Amino acid sequence: MSETSFPKPVRYALQVLAYGxxxxxxxxxxxxxxxxxxxxxxxxxxxxxxxxxxxxxxCRERTLEELAKLPPNMRTKMDCPRQRSEVQVELDMDGKPLYRITTPPTGLRKDGAATVYRRLEIPAGHHLFQARLADGPDRLFHYAREIDLNLVPGQVLIIDFLTGEGGFVFTHE
Known part of the structure; x- marks a missing residue:
């Protein structure tokens, strides 16, 4: 077997050089x-x-004529549509719009939850935040909250919405 390459010590030195x-x-x-x-x-x-x-x-109550036209297994007195309204969210900082979105409900029949996620970098310091949410067919803002905070550099303000807690929840880390 003929070797036309470098001698072993030279090959090892080149390998060490390449790995280094x-x-x-x-x-x-x-x-x-x-x-x-x-x-x-x-x-x-x-x-x-x-x-x-x-x-x-x-929901609306079906008449006796409507109930008679339905198959026996579908004869419920109340007719309740599944489709939900869009969710409209407005977030202001220091009286100026910071974020606006109208989110449709998820699902094939538009009967699921609307999801909002937004990450915004802002200057640190003292700020007044105002959050509003409309979730009905009337498009009126039934949920609103404002908070006055001093955010230090690197701090994260998390804004969540929990119906059971009355609406917007502000948490800062």
């Missing part, structure tokens, strides 16, 4: 360029929730 260059490259890119999650004077607002809005139409 690879390790140095990995070490350099693991620390440089430096990665910064957010700016030095920035805070974060996270608006995140799922909410089942009101039904588009109220």
């Amino acid at each position: 260059a690879f390790a140095a490259t990995v070490a350099y890119f693991s620390t440089s360029p430096p990665y910064r999650l957010r700016g030095d004077d920035a805070a974060v607002v996270k608006l995140s929730f799922s909410h089942s809005a009101q039904l588009v139409q109220a």
